[in-house]
Amino acid sequence: MNNFQFYNPVHIEFGKGQISKLSKLVPANAKILMTYGGGSIKRNGVYDQVKEALSGHTLIEFSGIEPNPKYETLMKAVEIIRNEKIDFLLAVGGGSVIDGTKFISAAVNYEGDPWQILAHRDVSGIKDPLPIGAVLTLPATGSEMNGNSVVTKAETKEKLAFGTPAVMPKFSILDPEVIYSLPKKQISNGIIDAFIHVLEQYLTYPVNSPIQDRFAESILATLVEEGPKVYAEPTNYDAAANFMWAATMALNGLIGVGVPQDWSTHMIGHELTAFHGIDHGRTLAIVLPGVMRVKQENKREKLLQYGERIWNITEGTFEERLELIIAKTEAFFHSLETPTRLSDYEVPASTIDKICDRFEQRRITAFGEQGDTDIQQLRMILEDRL
Amino acid sequence: MNNFQFYNPVHIEFGKGQISKLSKLVPANAKILMTYGGGSIKRNGVYDQVKEALSGHTLIEFSGIEPNPKYETLMKAVEIIRNEKIDFLLAVGGGSVIDGTKFISAAVNYEGDPWQILAHRDVSGIKDPLPIGAVLTLPATGSEMNGNSVVTKAETKEKLAFGTPAVMPKFSILDPEVIYSLPKKQISNGIIDAFIHVLEQYLTYPVNSPIQDRFAESILATLVEEGPKVYAEPTNYDAAANFMWAATMALNGLIGVGVPQDWSTHMIGHELTAFHGIDHGRTLAIVLPGVMRVKQENKREKLLQYGERIWNITEGTFEERLELIIAKTEAFFHSLETPTRLSDYEVPASTIDKICDRFEQRRITAFGEQGDTDIQQLRMILEDRL
Numbered sequence: 001m002n003n004f005q006f007y008n009p010v011h012i013e014f015g016k017g018q019i020s021k022l023s024k025l026v027p028a029n030a031k032i033l034m035t036y037g038g039g040s041i042k043r044n045g046v047y048d049q050v051k052e053a054l055s056g057h058t059l060i061e062f063s064g065i066e067p068n069p070k071y072e073t074l075m076k077a078v079e080i081i082r083n084e085k086i087d088f089l090l091a092v093g094g095g096s097v098i099d100g101t102k103f104i105s106a107a108v109n110y111e112g113d114p115w116q117i118l119a120h121r122d123v124s125g126i127k128d129p130l131p132i133g134a135v136l137t138l139p140a141t142g143s144e145m146n147g148n149s150v151v152t153k154a155e156t157k158e159k160l161a162f163g164t165p166a167v168m169p170k171f172s173i174l175d176p177e178v179i180y181s182l183p184k185k186q187i188s189n190g191i192i193d194a195f196i197h198v199l200e201q202y203l204t205y206p207v208n209s210p211i212q213d214r215f216a217e218s219i220l221a222t223l224v225e226e227g228p229k230v231y232a233e234p235t236n237y238d239a240a241a242n243f244m245w246a247a248t249m250a251l252n253g254l255i256g257v258g259v260p261q262d263w264s265t266h267m268i269g270h271e272l273t274a275f276h277g278i279d280h281g282r283t284l285a286i287v288l289p290g291v292m293r294v295k296q297e298n299k300r301e302k303l304l305q306y307g308e309r310i311w312n313i314t315e316g317t318f319e320e321r322l323e324l325i326i327a328k329t330e331a332f333f334h335s336l337e338t339p340t341r342l343s344d345y346e347v348p349a350s351t352i353d354k355i356c357d358r359f360e361q362r363r364i365t366a367f368g369e370q371g372d373t374d375i376q377q378l379r380m381i382l383e384d385r386l
Numbered sequence: 387m388n389n390f391q392f393y394n395p396v397h398i399e400f401g402k403g404q405i406s407k408l409s410k411l412v413p414a415n416a417k418i419l420m421t422y423g424g425g426s427i428k429r430n431g432v433y434d435q436v437k438e439a440l441s442g443h444t445l446i447e448f449s450g451i452e453p454n455p456k457y458e459t460l461m462k463a464v465e466i467i468r469n470e471k472i473d474f475l476l477a478v479g480g481g482s483v484i485d486g487t488k489f490i491s492a493a494v495n496y497e498g499d500p501w502q503i504l505a506h507r508d509v510s511g512i513k514d515p516l517p518i519g520a521v522l523t524l525p526a527t528g529s530e531m532n533g534n535s536v537v538t539k540a541e542t543k544e545k546l547a548f549g550t551p552a553v554m555p556k557f558s559i560l561d562p563e564v565i566y567s568l569p570k571k572q573i574s575n576g577i578i579d580a581f582i583h584v585l586e587q588y589l590t591y592p593v594n595s596p597i598q599d600r601f602a603e604s605i606l607a608t609l610v611e612e613g614p615k616v617y618a619e620p621t622n623y624d625a626a627a628n629f630m631w632a633a634t635m636a637l638n639g640l641i642g643v644g645v646p647q648d649w650s651t652h653m654i655g656h657e658l659t660a661f662h663g664i665d666h667g668r669t670l671a672i673v674l675p676g677v678m679r680v681k682q683e684n685k686r687e688k689l690l691q692y693g694e695r696i697w698n699i700t701e702g703t704f705e706e707r708l709e710l711i712i713a714k715t716e717a718f719f720h721s722l723e724t725p726t727r728l729s730d731y732e733v734p735a736s737t738i739d740k741i742c743d744r745f746e747q748r749r750i751t752a753f754g755e756q757g758d759t760d761i762q763q764l765r766m767i768l769e770d771r772l
C-alpha cells in the first residue's frame with residue numbers, strides 16, 4: 001500500500017435518544033447559530049429535541065439551506081455570524097446542511113472573497129474556522145465525519161468542493177431514528193451515495209491493501225443487505241442503524257488510506273445536478289455504469305474482485321463478467337426505485353456537450369485514478385448512459 | 387447494535403521513511419522525554435532516525451522500560467519529568483513502551499499515589515496528562531492508536547490496566563520497515579495479540595452489527611493471510627505493512643463500538659505473565675481455546691460465524707464444528723511456532739489455584755460478556771489448557 005496520513009478527531013455519539021447529549025457537547029456559554037434546511041426537522045421532532053437539549057443556551061436560527069447548498073444562501077449566514085458574534089455552529093440536517101455549515105465556518109474569518117475557497121480550493125487561507133457540531137438527519141454523504149464540503153453557486157450553476165480537517169465537526173450525533181420519517185427517495189439516494197463513495201475509493205487498481213479492500217467490501221455488502229430492508233421498512237431500527245453507520249464509514253477517510261482513488265463519477269454527477277437539478281445520489285447511479293464500462297481496462301482487476309466478493313460472479317470471460325457486474329449493480333439501484341439512464345430523467349443529449357465544454361473550460365482534461373480519462377472518454381461515459 | 391461513543395483523535399503517519407516527520411509533529415520548543423526499552427532501537431537504526439529528526443530539540447532520554455512495563459521503573463521517569471520540567475513524551479517502542487509512557491503521562495500531575503490509577507482505575511483523578519507522541523517499533527498491542535495501558539507492579543506481581551482518551555497519543559508514526567529486524571518471536575506474538583484483540587470484541591453474541599462484524603472478520607482474515615508471510619519473510623514490505631495496519635485497526639476502538647466484548651482471555655493471560663513471565667501474546671494463545679470450549683454455549687452463534695467466515699467450516703454438528711474451529715485456530719498459532727498448552731511452558735497445575743485465588747481476592751467472580759464466568763469456569767478454562 002502507499003504511504004498515508006489518517007486523522008479523524010470527530011467525536012461520534014451514536015444511537016437512540018442521543019440528541020439529548022447536546023447540552024454536554026456544546027461548549028457552555030457558546031453563542032450558537034443553529035443551521036438547518038427546509039423545516040423537515042420541525043415535522044420529525046428533531047427540532048424540538050435540539051431546542052429542549054439546548055434550552056438555556058443562546059441560540060440563533062438560520063434555516064433555508066437548500067439541497068445542494070447555495071453559496072449565496074450561505075453567505076447570508078456568514079453576515080449574521082459577523083454581526084451577532086456567533087462562536088459555535090450547530091448543523092442540524094443531512095449532508096447539504098453540514099456541507100454548507102462547513103463553508104460558513106471557513107468563510108467567516110477568510111480574508112478576501114470566500115468564493116476562492118471553492119474556486120481555487122484555497123484551504124490554506126482559512127483562518128480561525130468556527131467550531132461545528134452536527135446532528136445528522138439523513139445518512140448519505142459522510143459529511144458528519146469528514147472535512148469535505150460541496151457548494152453550488154446559483155449564479156453560474158457551478159458545483160464545487162473543498163476539504164480540510166479544519167472544518168471537521170467537533171462532534172456528530174447519529175440517531176438512527178431520524179430515518180423513520182424520511183421520504184423514501186432520500187433513503188434510496190443515501191444508500192446509493194454511500195455505496196458509490198466506497199466504489200470511488202475501491203474500484204481502481206490493486207496496491208496490496210487487504211484491510212482497506214476488505215473494509216470497503218464490508219460496507220458494500222452491508223449496504224446491499226441492509227439497504228433494501230431500511231428502504232422497505234424505514235422504522236426497522238437495526239436496518240436503519242446499520243445503514244447509518246455504513247454511510248458514515250463510507251467516507252470518513254478510513255477505507256481510502258494508502259490506496260488510489262477515482263472521483264470521476266462524482267465529478268461528472270455534479271454537473272448533472274448543476275444543469276438539471278437531479279438529486280446527487282441519482283446522478284451517481286446514472287454515471288457509474290458508464291465509468292465501469294469505459295474505464296474497464298484500468299479497473300479490470302478490481303472490477304473482477306468487486307464482482308466476485310459482492311455479487312458472487314466467478315465465471316465467464318471478462319466481457320461477460322463485466323456486463324453481469326454492471327447489470328447486478330444497476331439492478332441494485334433499480335431495486336431502490338432509482339433509474340440509471342439519462343433518458344429516465346429527460347436529460348437531452350445536448351447536455352453531454354455542455355458537460356464536456358465545462359470540463360475543458362476548467363482544464364479538467366485528464367482525470368481518474370490513472371489521470372488518463374480525457375474529454376473523449378468523458379463523452380463516451382455519458383453517451384453510454386443516454 | 388447498542389448505542390455507542392467513538393472518539394479517536396490520534397494522527398497516524400504510516401509508511402516508509404515517515405520517522406523523519408517527527409520534526410513537524412513534535413511541538414516547537416517542547417522539552418522532550420524520549421522513552422524506550424532495552425536498546426533494540428539502537429541496533430535497528432530507529433534511534434538514529436529519531437535523534438536526527440529531532441536535532442535542535444531539547445531531548446532527554448529515559449531507557450529501560452521493560453516488556454510488561456514495571457510501575458517501579460515508570461515512577462523513576464515521573465521523577466525526572468517533575469525535576470526537568472519536561473512537557474512532551476516521545477515513546478519509541480512497542481506496546482510496553484507506549485503503555486508505560488501513558489502511565490507516566492497520567493502519573494506526573496496525579497494528586498495522591500499514582501498506583502490508584504491502576505488499582506482503582508481512577509482515571510477521573512488524572513490531571514493535565516503530558517502529551518504523547520509515539521514511534522511504533524513492534525505491531526501488536528494497538529497502543530499506538532488507543533488510550534489503554536497495562537502496567538505491572540513487580541513488588542506484588544500484579545498486572546493491571548487503565549484506559550482513558552486523555553492519554554491517547556497525539557500522533558503515532560507507523561513505519562513497517564521496523565519489522566525487518568524484529569526477532570521472529572516478537573512477530574508471532576504480535577500477530578497473535580492482534581488476532582485475539584479482534585476475537586475479544588467479536589466472539590460474544592450477535593447484536594445485528596454487520597459493519598463491526600465484517601470489519602472484525604476483515605482483520606482476522608488479513609492476519610491469517612499476511613501473518614505467515616511476514617513471519618516467514620520479515621522484509622516483505624507489503625506483508626509487514628498489512629500486518630502493521632491490521633494490528634492497529636484491531637484495537638483502536640472501531641470494531642468494538644456498539645457490540646458486547648469479552649476480555650476474559652486477556653484477564654487470565656495477564657496472570658500467566660505475572661506469575662511465569664510468559665510473553666503476553668503466548669499467554670493468549672494458551673488461554674483462548676479454553677475460553678472457546680468452556681464458554682461455547684454463550685458464544686455459540688459467533689463461534690459458528692467465525693468458523694464459517696474465517697476457516698470455511700460449514701458442516702457437521704456444533705460439537706464437531708467447535709472442535710474443528712479450535713483445532714484450526716491452534717494450528718494457526720502453531721504455524722507461527724507458538725505452543726498453546728500450559729505444559730509447553732512448564733506451568734504447573736498449582737498455578738491454576740493461584741490464579742483462581744487471585745481472581746477471588748480481587749472479587750472478579752463474574753466476568754465475560756454475559757457476566758456469568760465464575761471461578762469454577764475459570765478453573766475449567768485453565769484445566770483445559772494443561
